[in-house]
Amino acid sequence: PQMSIDVVSIFPEYLAGLQLSLIGKAVDRGQLSLNVHDLRDFTFDRHNTVDDSPYGGGAGMVMKAEPWALALEHILGGGSGAEEGDSLPSAGTDDAAVGSKPTLIVPSPAGQVFDQRIAEDLAGRDHLVFACGRYEGIDQRVIDWAGEHFELLPMSIGDYVLNGGEVASMVMIEAVSRLIPGVIGNPESLTEESHEDGLLEYPIYTKPANWRGREVPEILLSGNHAAIARWRRDRRLERTAEVRPDLLEKLDDLSKDDRAALE
Numbered sequence: 001p002q003m004s005i006d007v008v009s010i011f012p013e014y015l016a017g018l019q020l021s022l023i024g025k026a027v028d029r030g031q032l033s034l035n036v037h038d039l040r041d042f043t044f045d046r047h048n049t050v051d052d053s054p055y056g057g058g059a060g061m062v063m064k065a066e067p068w069a070l071a072l073e074h075i076l077g078g079g080s081g082a083e084e085g086d087s088l089p090s091a092g093t094d095d096a097a098v099g100s101k102p103t104l105i106v107p108s109p110a111g112q113v114f115d116q117r118i119a120e121d122l123a124g125r126d127h128l129v130f131a132c133g134r135y136e137g138i139d140q141r142v143i144d145w146a147g148e149h150f151e152l153l154p155m156s157i158g159d160y161v162l163n164g165g166e167v168a169s170m171v172m173i174e175a176v177s178r179l180i181p182g183v184i185g186n187p188e189s190l191t192e193e194s195h196e197d198g199l200l201e202y203p204i205y206t207k208p209a210n211w212r213g214r215e216v217p218e219i220l221l222s223g224n225h226a227a228i229a230r231w232r233r234d235r236r237l238e239r240t241a242e243v244r245p246d247l248l249e250k251l252d253d254l255s256k257d258d259r260a261a262l263e
């Protein structure tokens, strides 16, 4: 497959949603392989213990290191589908053979903030592994150890607190996998979307032309494609200036017409 994704979580069923729709089809077509691992499969005590109290005191619990190292080693060893007995990877197909490490993404409020640029970067990689923390997080020594075996990316999806990394991982997996060629229906819709060129999306309409007394903007019924394109760009500029002026700051290639629309 073009990309393989592994997720480690104590709530593997949380990730079941990814098997549906878009991503599910890409998996069926073999463009993407998605494997979810239950962290408790890598514990061997009677209670399948994954957490313990924090050194130094404080509230909450910390995820123990050993289960995480065993789970990640299982994935490194090809436990994500290239099982023993599979045809040996020919040179150049196996990450280890070509030296590029798998990428380990650790959702955390203390990570760099995920955005479309990062999604595009990640979509070009061969193997993504998501480590879903729970409780107060994972023993730091796992992160330090993992840095030797993975390209390590602590990643935040925004400045708010979640109970665990599963939802953050699903956000990132959806944003990344829809960029993989062939995974999303029509590729055109990839280019004309918000955040693709830094502007928010224009308002969209469909039949009927008059809905509960509300008309579709006349221009859109005119068939004048140049005027329609101009109207849409004006709406995107207006909406971005209104809702996300911070995005507008980043743009440096505004035309004279663009600036006129912002007056």
Ligand SMILES: O=C(OCc1ccccc1)c1cn[nH]c1
Pocket: 107, 108, 109, 132, 133, 134, 135, 136, 137, 138, 155, 156, 157, 158, 159, 160, 161, 162, 163, 164, 165, 166, 168
């Ligand atoms: O809470 C987050 O990550 C999940 C997480 C990880 C470790 C322990 C608790 C929760 C998060 C917030 N914004 N982006 C990510």
